Amino acid sequence: MTEANIAKSTSGTLVKDEPVQYVNELTTLNLGPTHPATHGIFQNVLTMDGEKIIAGEQTVGYIHRAFEKIAERRPFYQITTLTDRMNYCSSPINNMGWHMTVEKLLGVEVPKRAQYIRVIMMELARIADHIVCNGILGVDTGAFTGFLYIYEYREKIYEIYEEMCGARLTTNMGRVGGMERDLSKEAIRKINEFLTTFPPIFREFERLFNRNRIFMDRTVGVGAISAERAMSYGFTGPNLRAAGVDYDVRVMNPYSSYEDFEFDIPVGQHGDTYDRFMVRDEEIWQSLRIIEQALKNLPEGPYFADAPEYYLPPKQEVYRSMEALIYHFKIVMGEIDAPVGEVYHAVEGGNGELGFYLISDGGRTPYRLHFRRPCFIYYQAYPEMCVGSTISDAIVTMSSLNVIAGELDA
Amino acid sequence: MLNNQSVAEEIVKKFGDDVYDFEEPFGLLTLTTTREQIIPMLEYLKNHSEFKIGFLTDITGVHFPDTTPATEYCVVYHLHSFIHNFRVRIKVFLAEADLHIPTASEVYASANWMERETFDFFGIIFDGHPNLIRILNMEEMDYHPMRREYPLEDATREDKIDALFGR
Numbered sequence: 232m233t234e235a236n237i238a239k240s241t242s243g244t245l246v247k248d249e250p251v252q253y254v255n256e257l258t259t260l261n262l263g264p265t266h267p268a269t270h271g272i273f274q275n276v277l278t279m280d281g282e283k284i285i286a287g288e289q290t291v292g293y294i295h296r297a298f299e300k301i302a303e304r305r306p307f308y309q310i311t312t313l314t315d316r317m318n319y320c321s322s323p324i325n326n327m328g329w330h331m332t333v334e335k336l337l338g339v340e341v342p343k344r345a346q347y348i349r350v351i352m353m354e355l356a357r358i359a360d361h362i363v364c365n366g367i368l369g370v371d372t373g374a375f376t377g378f379l380y381i382y383e384y385r386e387k388i389y390e391i392y393e394e395m396c397g398a399r400l401t402t403n404m405g406r407v408g409g410m411e412r413d414l415s416k417e418a419i420r421k422i423n424e425f426l427t428t429f430p431p432i433f434r435e436f437e438r439l440f441n442r443n444r445i446f447m448d449r450t451v452g453v454g455a456i457s458a459e460r461a462m463s464y465g466f467t468g469p470n471l472r473a474a475g476v477d478y479d480v481r482v483m484n485p486y487s488s489y490e491d492f493e494f495d496i497p498v499g500q501h502g503d504t505y506d507r508f509m510v511r512d513e514e515i516w517q518s519l520r521i522i523e524q525a526l527k528n529l530p531e532g533p534y535f536a537d538a539p540e541y542y543l544p545p546k547q548e549v550y551r552s553m554e555a556l557i558y559h560f561k562i563v564m565g566e567i568d569a570p571v572g573e574v575y576h577a578v579e580g581g582n583g584e585l586g587f588y589l590i591s592d593g594g595r596t597p598y599r600l601h602f603r604r605p606c607f608i609y610y611q612a613y614p615e616m617c618v619g620s621t622i623s624d625a626i627v628t629m630s631s632l633n634v635i636a637g638e639l640d641a
Numbered sequence: 642m643l644n645n646q647s648v649a650e651e652i653v654k655k656f657g658d659d660v661y662d663f664e665e666p667f668g669l670l671t672l673t674t675t676r677e678q679i680i681p682m683l684e685y686l687k688n689h690s691e692f693k694i695g696f697l698t699d700i701t702g703v704h705f706p707d708t709t710p711a712t713e714y715c716v717v718y719h720l721h722s723f724i725h726n727f728r729v730r731i732k733v734f735l736a737e738a739d740l741h742i743p744t745a746s747e748v749y750a751s752a753n754w755m756e757r758e759t760f761d762f763f764g765i766i767f768d769g770h771p772n773l774i775r776i777l778n779m780e781e782m783d784y785h786p787m788r789r790e791y792p793l794e795d796a797t798r799e800d801k802i803d804a805l806f807g808r
Contacts, residue, residue, distance in 0.1 A: 292777035299762070300786060304793045335667060462696055462723075465751030476723065483726050573666045575719060575730065577698075586699060588717070601701040603719075608699075611754045640777055 257285070260622070264293050268626045270367060271636025275613070275625075282621045287614035291607075295640040302600040306565025307333045308407055310600070315401035317604060318638040320363045321356035321581035322402040323392065328578035331486055332587040333407045336574045339538045343530040345409040346488040351422065351525045352395060352404060353487070353578075354518040358429075359388045360581030361469075361511040361518075364633040368508055369440060371630040372449045377439045384429045391425065394418040408542035409535025419526070426523060437512060447505060454616045454628030455503035464615075465608040468583030470632060473510045474502030480579040491528070492521045504631040511633075540567055565595050582606055582633045604638045643727040645670040648692060655685060662732075671730040676742045679718070679733050683748045686720060686729070694722040694729060700745070700755035702763035706789045713737045714765060718745070735765065744770040762787035 263274040272293040278286040298313045305313075314325035327349045334341060341349075362385045366378035389399040394417050396404040405411060440446050456466070461474040471478055479496045481489045497513035499506030535542050539558050548555035561567055571593040577586040583605025592598040609632065616632075617625035648670060649663050660682075662673040674682055686694040698719035705713055712734040720729050733742060744767040745752040756767040757776040764785035767773055775782065784791065 292775075292779075295777040297786065300791075300793060460750070463750040465697060465749070465755075478723050483723075573671070575667075575669060575728070584698070586719070588699065588701060588719070590703060599703045601699070603699040607754065607758075608751050611751065 262622075262625070264290070268371060269629065271634065271639070273610075273634070273636055273639060275629075277622070277625070279622070284617050284620060284622065284625055287617060287625075289610065289613060291610070292640050294636055298641045299600055299602065302597055304596055306567070306595050307569060307597070308562065309565070310597070311405075312401065312403050314602075315403055316637055317602065317641060318360070318581055318585070318606075318635045319400055320635055321353075321360035322400065323352045323356040323404045324360075324578060324580050325585060326402060326404045327353055327487065328576065328580070328585050329587060330405050330407050331578065332574055332576040332589055333541075333569075334536075335576050336569055336572050336589060336591055337407070337538070337541055338570075339408050339536050339541060341409055341487075341536050342533050343488065344413075344532045345534045345536070347525045347529050348410050348414055348534060349405065349487045350489065350492070351414075351522050352392075354521045354525075355388050355391060355422075355425075357518045357579075357581055358515050359385050360633070361515050362388075364582075364631070365436075365440075365508055365511050368450075368504070368627065368630045369446070371627050372446055374439065374443075374446065377436045380432055380439075381436050384425065384432060387421070387425050387429070391418060391421045394421055406535065406542055408538045409533070411543075413534045414529070422522065422526060426519060426526075430519065433515060441509070441512070449624075449627060450505040450508060450631070451503060452501070453504045453620065453624045454631065455501050456612060456616055457502060460612070460615070461502060461609075464612040466583070466612070467605050467609070468580065469510045469514060470502075470507055470583065470609055472497065473499035473506035475500055480577050480584050484577065486576075486578060492524045494518075494521050504627050507631040568593055568595055577603070580605060582635070582638075583609065602641055604641060606632070606634045606638050607641070610634050610639060643692065643722070643725045648727070648729065651689075651692070652682070652686075656682065669728055669730055671732065673732045673734065676733050676735065679716075679731065680743050680745060680748065682731065683718070683720070683745055687748065692722060692727070693724045694720045694727065696721040696723055697745070697749040697751050697755075698728070700752060700759060702759040702765055702787070704763060704787065704789045710738070711736045714740060714763060716742055716759065716765060740765045741768050742766070743768050746770060761785070764788070 258279045260277045260279050263269040264272045274290040276288045277284050302310050311326050314329045315322040317325050362381050366381055369377040392402050393399050396402050458474045458476050461471050477496050477498045494517040497510045499510050544555035549559045569591045572591050574589045577584045586603030588601040589597050590599040617628050659678040660672050660674050664671040698721045701717050703715040714735040716733045718731040759765050761775040761778050
């Protein structure tokens with residue numbers, strides 16, 4: 232507290248006739264709900280002492296769309312479109328995770344070829360997700376160039392999606408029981424082109440960032456969390472691995488033939504922003520490895536399971552055969568009853584363990600469906616991670632956590 | 642590697658009559674306990690020298706309006722042991738008249754928001770929770786929307802009756 236001497240007032244009341252006191256005041260700062268640095272709609276009410284954050288509280292739910300409630304009235308195949316809209320940076324992973332959950336409930340065995348195609352699509356989605364996260368992290372530290380370099384390849388991945396399912400962002404890819412169409416020649420060409428053109432650009436991206444003095448100064452030691460705290464906060468995916476816990480659903484509970492592929496799980500040490508960046512970097516390389524192996528060893532055979540009561544028949548058949556017409560009608564009208572059961576199925580999503588907890592009472596719709604959304608669970612650690620740091624560090628921390636508003640709010 | 646049988650036997654040895662309804666749907670050990678025992682059980686599984694089931698995957702609620710009044714609401718905990726790659730599901734049933742259950746947020750920091758979400762959607766009150774307010778819905782809402790009595794569509798509509806669809 233300091234006192235300043237103010238000239239005595241000579242006339243009128245414009246200047247008060249007492250010393251002015253300067254007090255250290257706490258400022259409340261609203262970061263969000265709509266702020267370019269939050270990359271989505273959620274609010275952080277930060278209490279600041281000067282430039283230091285001393286407390287934070289989040290408000291979420293701005294784009295809550297009641298997916299769990301809507302799902303209770305929809306037949307299983309219609310719920311795929313809801314999963315698209317959760318982590319919209321890697322929709323195919325959500326789609327496949329949902330299909331696999333239903334297949335587990337129905338007891339449908341998917342042919343190897345379909346499983347490999349799914350792996351290719353899921354790993355492309357993972358690359359797209361990590362490109363977004365790492366590219367934007369660069370932008371938030373002031374480096375726009377790297378983002379521009381690799382964002383083009385997200386576009387290339389979207390072109391592959393388009394070839395595969397006709398959509399780009401909300402893909403609705405695959406079906407319960409397999410894929411809706413085989414990998415076309417054009418799709419394979421595009422994937423191969425991606426596999427040859429992306430690595431040099433990505434290597435250049437890495438050269439721009441990995442040992443960049445400015446980038447390291449901004450990220451090393453920023454927003455760090457210990458492995459114990461990360462586990463207590465329910466971290467999964469790259470954020471947990473950056474803290475040094477080698478948990479990956481693809482390895483722990485392999486699904487869709489992940490056990491056939493050889494890949495490494497990168498693990499960090501300090502759980503800080505730099506480690507999260509590096510883990511995602513390395514995961515992109517590992518995903519490329521998996522895609523290469525899957526393409527090389529792509530098995531021959533059908534791309535959908537022999538489960539006529541769950542898998543839509545080919546359109547030509549619908550016009551020609553009675554059975555196909557009946558099944559087509561029953562599936563589209565949602566007249567297929569699922570068996571009674573209780574399933575928990577998890578896949579490794581772009582930012583962690585994406586779980587589907589499905590209770591079926593034997594009807595045409597789920598009795599209860601709950602999505603375990605990784606970013607909803609780990610985002611609650613954010614105040615703890617940014618208390619004591621500056622506002623610019625807090626923004627970089629949030630960016631590296633890869634919080635996707637759609638997934639956060641379901 | 643742990644197996645369901647050995648873990649279930651250990652749990653029964655420790656908690657006796659307070660655990661029941663053991664099941665294995667799709668290989669996942671599922672058991673039911675009482676709300677008095679849920680926190681001791683989470684701590685026991687977490688600190689057990691062999692199990693080390695120390696990761697809370699998920700907490701959620703389910704509403705079963707058509708069962709007995711004592712089991713209308715269910716709180717489901719999914720736990721995971723990274724060391725043994727072993728999952729377990731624990732259920733606690735609650736009566737609608739008395740929707741109270743102790744909070745797990747002292748054991749797992751991640752339980753905080755999961756419990757707020759469960760409160761938001763089902764109105765289950767987690768005693769001792771540091772900040773039990775709505776999380777995804779707006780504060781002004783005066784009901785808990787995931788309960789089964791709130792249908793998605795107007796039940797009086799006649800243009801969408803099941804008979805038209807052969808049901």
